[in-house]
Amino acid sequence: MSSRRKSREAALKILYQAEFSPNENIGEKAAEYFRENLSDADQREFAEILVEGVTERKTEIDERLGKALKNWELSRLGYIERAILRLGAFEIIYQPVTPDKVAINEAIELAKTFCQGESASLINGALDYTMKEKKRNGQEDKSGNDSEEAP
Template sequence: MGSRHRSREAALKILYQADLLSEDDIGQIAGDLWKERGSPNADRAFTDELVKGVMGRREEIDAKLGAAMENWEPARLGYMERAILRIGGYELLFCSDAPDNVVIDEAIELAKSYCDPKSEGFINGVLDRMMKDKDL
């Protein structure tokens, strides 16, 4: 498992817990995760970038996700699915250092590990739509 994958997985766990519990506790959630995992600083830097980016642009990301989901709103999704889509959406829309197909593949891998098997295809389809039309 590569460093970026570990960072995405850590961001997923932080965003999931913040969504489930309270985003006011995001610093504590991240601190607890780092104590538990003991991840290298490189992992932390990318994780922090993802978490801050998603939290800072959540409304914009959710609007783009909503447009790509056809008759669904992000609020109706499970916590894990929503967090994975937000991370993937953030990377597709605002990060240029990873190819779009890699971002989508990483989101699918996270879904395989943390979501119902049906979620993989849904997440793939939504992010693929976002990739094809970033101006939704």
């Protein structure tokens, strides 16, 4: 498993946990979890960036995902699917070092690991729409190289 994938998985677990206590500050729990489960400082830093970014921009991310989910409401999805979508959307929209296609692929892989049924397809479609909408709005295309190197 790549260094960044471990960071994403750790961030996902914290974001998933936050779904159960939305009014709780997850910063301390996240830092402790990352210290215990991510051996590398770069892994911890990337996971913290992801959690902080999703948490700080959750409302804006949810608005964009709402447009991407045709005939669905974000609130109707499972907690883990929502967390994966938010994580992927954050990387697509705000994370300049992650190529968009890598962010989508990583979200799909998380869905294959943690979800059941057609979740991976739903996540793929919603994040692909988010990427295309970003391009239509004139945001920088990060398609670049579809490989991602560990930090």
